Amino acid sequence: MQISRHPTRPIEGQVPGTSGLRKKTRVFMQSHYLENFIQSIWNAIGGLEGKMLVLGGDGRYFNDRAAQVILRMAAASGARRVIVGRDGLLSTPAASHLIRLHGADGGIILSASHNPGGPEADFGVKFNTANGGPAPESLTRAIHDESLRLSEYAIFEAADLPLGQIGEHSFGGMTVEVVDPVADYRALMARLFDFEAIAGLIAGGFRLRFDAMHAVTGPYARDILETALGAPAGSVVNAVPLPDFGGGHPDPNPVWARDLVAHVMGPGAPDFAAASDGDGDRNMILGRGIYVTPSDSLAVLAANAHLTPGHAQGLRGIARSMPTSRAADRVAAARGLPCFATPTGWKFFGNLLDAGHVTLCGEESAGTGSDHVREKDGLWAVLMWLNILAVRRMSVADLMAAHWAEFGRNYYTRHDYEGIDSAAAAGLMEDLRVRLPSLPGQDFAGLRVAAAEDFAYTDPVDGSVATGQGIQIGFDGGARAVLRLSGTGTEGATLRLYLEQLREAPEDLHADPAEVLAPVARAADVLAGIKARTGRTAPDVVT
Ligand code: VG1
Ligand code: CO
Numbered sequence: 001m002q003i004s005r006h007p008t009r010p011i012e013g014q015v016p017g018t019s020g021l022r023k024k025t026r027v028f029m030q031s032h033y034l035e036n037f038i039q040s041i042w043n044a045i046g047g048l049e050g051k052m053l054v055l056g057g058d059g060r061y062f063n064d065r066a067a068q069v070i071l072r073m074a075a076a077s078g079a080r081r082v083i084v085g086r087d088g089l090l091s092t093p094a095a096s097h098l099i100r101l102h103g104a105d106g107g108i109i110l111s112a113s114h115n116p117g118g119p120e121a122d123f124g125v126k127f128n129t130a131n132g133g134p135a136p137e138s139l140t141r142a143i144h145d146e147s148l149r150l151s152e153y154a155i156f157e158a159a160d161l162p163l164g165q166i167g168e169h170s171f172g173g174m175t176v177e178v179v180d181p182v183a184d185y186r187a188l189m190a191r192l193f194d195f196e197a198i199a200g201l202i203a204g205g206f207r208l209r210f211d212a213m214h215a216v217t218g219p220y221a222r223d224i225l226e227t228a229l230g231a232p233a234g235s236v237v238n239a240v241p242l243p244d245f246g247g248g249h250p251d252p253n254p255v256w257a258r259d260l261v262a263h264v265m266g267p268g269a270p271d272f273a274a275a276s277d278g279d280g281d282r283n284m285i286l287g288r289g290i291y292v293t294p295s296d297s298l299a300v301l302a303a304n305a306h307l308t309p310g311h312a313q314g315l316r317g318i319a320r321s322m323p324t325s326r327a328a329d330r331v332a333a334a335r336g337l338p339c340f341a342t343p344t345g346w347k348f349f350g351n352l353l354d355a356g357h358v359t360l361c362g363e364e365s366a367g368t369g370s371d372h373v374r375e376k377d378g379l380w381a382v383l384m385w386l387n388i389l390a391v392r393r394m395s396v397a398d399l400m401a402a403h404w405a406e407f408g409r410n411y412y413t414r415h416d417y418e419g420i421d422s423a424a425a426a427g428l429m430e431d432l433r434v435r436l437p438s439l440p441g442q443d444f445a446g447l448r449v450a451a452a453e454d455f456a457y458t459d460p461v462d463g464s465v466a467t468g469q470g471i472q473i474g475f476d477g478g479a480r481a482v483l484r485l486s487g488t489g490t491e492g493a494t495l496r497l498y499l500e501q502l503r504e505a506p507e508d509l510h511a512d513p514a515e516v517l518a519p520v521a522r523a524a525d526v527l528a529g530i531k532a533r534t535g536r537t538a539p540d541v542v543t
Contacts (some may be wrong), residue, residue: 004154005153006035006442007152016143018344019346024122026120028062034240036153043146048074052083053104054082054108055082057109059088061244064163068160068161073155079174081174082175082177083098089131090216092109094181108124112122114282122490128374145449148165156171156172177292199258209260213248213252214245214246215280217444218238221276224379252277254543255274255543260275264289267288273287278521282376288396290396294365295410298327314337318340320340321348323414324363338358340352344363352460362376365413405509409502411502413543417495418540418541424493427528436453452479455469455472478503481523
């Protein structure tokens with residue numbers, strides 16, 4: 001086996017963010033860029049000698065090239081075996097499952113998730129550890145440290161592997177096993193859910209539409225929803241993964257999946273609709289005439305999980321990211337379950353899941369998951385909803401009405417100000433931080449601040465501390481605003497403003513969320529000076 005050791009120099013800025021390293025595709029394609037980062041991962045985990053990895057990605061532009069480079073670098077560093085999805089494809093939850101199923105030492109997922117793909121768009125690399133979950137901050141810091149002292153990388157000089165062929169290939173001293181990306185994931189779903197009940201629901205005339213947004217879930221959704229559960233052919237739309245996702249943002253929210261939303265709001269709407277993102281870990285849930293916010297979806301799944309075979313024994317606890325609405329907390333309180341609020345990003349749920357403190361986790365950004373893997377899981381959430389609807393036999397709208405009547409309604413929205421000047425964004429957050437102690441008791445646009453904090457989290461399992469995780473402002477009357485800067489963008493800064501207002505009176509449960517939240521938005525704007533500092537009169541994206 002011919003191994004080359006290429007001298008290289010550290011590259012600035014290889015800093016993993018909320019979910020892996022994300023950069024413009026062109027940046028990743030620069031000479032040595034990908035190789036440097038991958039070698040930094042190998043170095044940070046103490047080398048690859050004798051180890052087993054899982055590899056796959058969401059099919060975006062450069063996925064195929066990057067997969068070949070990573071396999072050659074794994075072989076050069078002495079890996080024993082790499083399990084790869086056919087054509088280099090694996091959804092993020094399927095990769096997490098394969099790591100756990102095979103007892104692999106970790107995995108690499110090639111994805112920038114909901115960011116657009118293509119030569120002029122975004123690419124990303126995530127490293128997951130042996131539990132199947134995203135690398136914790138201690139490891140992502142170590143990877144960055146390695147990237148700053150790197151002087152060479154090793155690569156096996158060989159021709160491309162035929163990743164379209166299922167089976168084993170020997171590659172230097174390493175075995176590459178190409179697997180069907182869907183089969184093991186489908187088997188896991190069939191264990192967790194009552195496929196017969198869901199198939200019965202569909203056979204009885206229940207109509208659904210799933211929008212794969214030309215991203216990785218297309219083959220998974222077709223196989224499970226159409227082939228296994230009997231949804232008519234064509235129920236899965238935009239099912240063929242494309243390197244540029246058909247030119248769209250594979251982000252399942254009312255802005256980027258507006259056709260699907262229009263479809264459920266119009267005449268002839270199906271009973272249920274859903275969409276997933278680039279790498280298949282997010283979900284958007286819709287019913288005829290209704291959009292379910294991700295925060296509400298988490299709460300509904302928590303309240304009804306016991307109706308599905310995988311969670312028939314009930315839940316151990318629930319965790320949500322701090323900006324996610326407190327709808328799930330209300331379910332936890334009613335059911336006497338522990339409830340945790342973590343910083344944004346799935347990596348913070350891993351320890352809670354591993355230690356058995358929680359069963360369900362969720363984020364307001366359309367991520368929900370359980371202890372079946374260590375990632376959020378888009379299709380899992382869809383199947384969980386279908387299983388619950390198959391048992392309860394009510395419409396999505398009626399289920400939501402019943403849920404709010406029982407637990408109250410946490411009206412919720414998120415405003416994103418994208419591509420703003422990084423210095424202006426940092427200045428806004430810093431000034432707010434300095435003013436935090438003086439805010440309680442002050443009025444802003446008619447709302448009085450009750451509490452204000454810079455969110456910090458101490459992991460209850462390993463004691464690690466994450467600081468500066470977002471500014472949380474509580475107002476009198478149950479309203480809340482959270483401000484934080486995105487850690488997944490590739491241009492300028494994105495300011496996220498999360499708004500929440502609890503209403504419990506029966507006559508207040510069916511109002512227009514934008515109207516209910518307008519006063520909170522005004523108060524947050526005045527308090528943080530968003531318009532003044534960013535020069536923006538309105539958010540770019542409202543979800
Ligand atoms: C966003 C979401 C966060 C999610 C992350 C990765 O991060 O807000 O909840 O975990 O994306 O999701 P940020 O830092 O931009 O707010 V995925 O599906 O893009 O891997
Ligand atoms: Co994703």
